[in-house]
Amino acid sequence: MVEAFSTELDRWSWGEVGEAILGKTSAEVKTALSREGSLGLDDFMALLSPAASPFLEEMAAASRQRTRRRFGNVIQMFAPLYLSNECTNVCDYCGFSLTNRIPRKTLSPTEILQEAEIIKGMGYDHVLLVSGEAQSIVGPAYFRDALSILRPHFSNVSMEVQPLDQAHYEDMIGLGLHAVLVYQETYHRETYARHHTKGRKRNFDYRLATPERLGRAGINKIGLGCLLGLAEWRTDLFFLALHLRFLEKRYWRTRYSVSFPRLRPFEGEGQFPIEEIGDRDLVQAICAFRLLDPELELSLSTRESPRFRDHAARLGITSMSAGSKTNPGGYANGSDALEQFEIDDSRAPAEIERMLHSGGYEAVWKDWDPAYDRANATSNEPATSLLTC
């Protein structure tokens, strides 16, 4: 019987991990920085710790060097496509939360294609489908159809939607789904329970086991992340690394990516104290993950400021979105209404490409080919249910 990550997680005490991180010394940071070969979780703790703060420049230099050696001088570009803001969850940090009195919108097949056309026009070939969680309106059948509609238009289609069952993932992988991003938000059970008070998302363990279901389904890539600001960030990121290591050992054919979303202002009533994570902290977190895992894809969204993003590209980040709209239909109607969160960097993709170019990086628009998915396709029949209804 394969052990579940929840069993592993429950062996650790949040408080003790937090204390261990705070107890790290500069000597331990130096050891981690000088280590040849792969780093252990103990090294990672040192790099996340306050003791590493004086070594930030050194960490950044090492992170840059390792990133370039593995990924070269390139940044992968992708665009989010919001399918729906329907949501039956109550999450007090999110603009889509059920109790927020906002108009709800789910894209029709025609609208999906309209969005796709604009995104393609910006140069994108990798697209990330996003939605709120409303199983009866935007459930597996809807995603299946959306995937079938979009697959011919993009080289790479990924999803960031509610957790699904393994069988649904297997089905969608057969249709060409490349990656699934599912952020635990926080690995601290009590904090998780406090912020997720209604809906399916309350089920911490079902969400936690999602990457394992994806791994068993044979997905190409799994995206992990914490919503930075909910719980103490150093400890949360340690548990994220623990999760990553657990998955890497078991699902060794899968690639992994980590994102660093910081809480952003949003539409709604929920207000609560945010655990501050400053720019210096975020840089430290990015570099610590890079040093832990040279091959990890690290992603930064338009939540971050232009200035931060300009520099992050040189620090270890390997993929970026640009010109994003975080509301369904946002590309076609050009409005910001109904968005999930406010974006900070509103520069157009072409502008980001120029920024990257001037810093010695090439923006890569295509780095996958549908041929690799087609070989595994379970069915060649196009899904037409949405198109014909």
Place this chain on the structure above:
Amino acid sequence: MKDSLVIGGRSFSSRLFAGTGKFSSGETMGACLAASGTELVTVALKRVRLDAEEDAILSHLNEERYQLMPNTSGARTAEEAVLAARLGREALATNWVKVEIHPDPKYLMPDPVETLRACEELAKDDFIVLPYVHADPVLCKRLEEVGVAAVMPLGSPIGSNRGLKAKTFLEIIIEQSALPVVVDAGIGSPSHAAEAMEMGADAVLVNTALAVAKDPVRMGEAFRKAVEAGRTARLAGLGAALGRAEPSSPLTAFLQED
């Protein structure tokens, strides 16, 4: 006598093969490849827009100067690699293919089982197949039997710049192979490339060391010179590299003196 390398019926005067990924721009890549003197470049099919007129990589590659060798990087199984190779042949109008199957995304270790299966199928389908493999002498012989055009064992893990960590096994492969041996992956500096050529490799394939150098164009030139130096040294007779002593006057000549 002209020292040229023949693979798949094509003759190469440069023994430096190059990759096209990781460069900061298409212009830099083009200039670096020109300085390196390479005549064979590999292109990841997943990076190429097969339907577009202007491709970020292909538009900087002069097809008269370079033999294009599409690679199947991204494939995790033989089936995926075979399908990608066929699409590449159609789109890029070449039957050359570098079979690259690494299901392990962490160290990009090639899968010997899937690689052998894919190569067998592609060779039957008239591809000129160059597989990227571990420095595994038996696997290289098995690949020879299924009809590949050359073998490309690794020096070290891809992108590691660690040099010829697999040297002991590369020597065996070079000794046993009836096909050209191209050392691929791990070559981080011109001295590594020279070492491989001195050992008797027929060519080397370099990407990361060129693409992420501070000055990729000068590094291209440095690799060109290193590969030429290593090859020349090999031809000049590096007896010691074979592990055999060759005294300047014969030790047993006295036996014939009577």
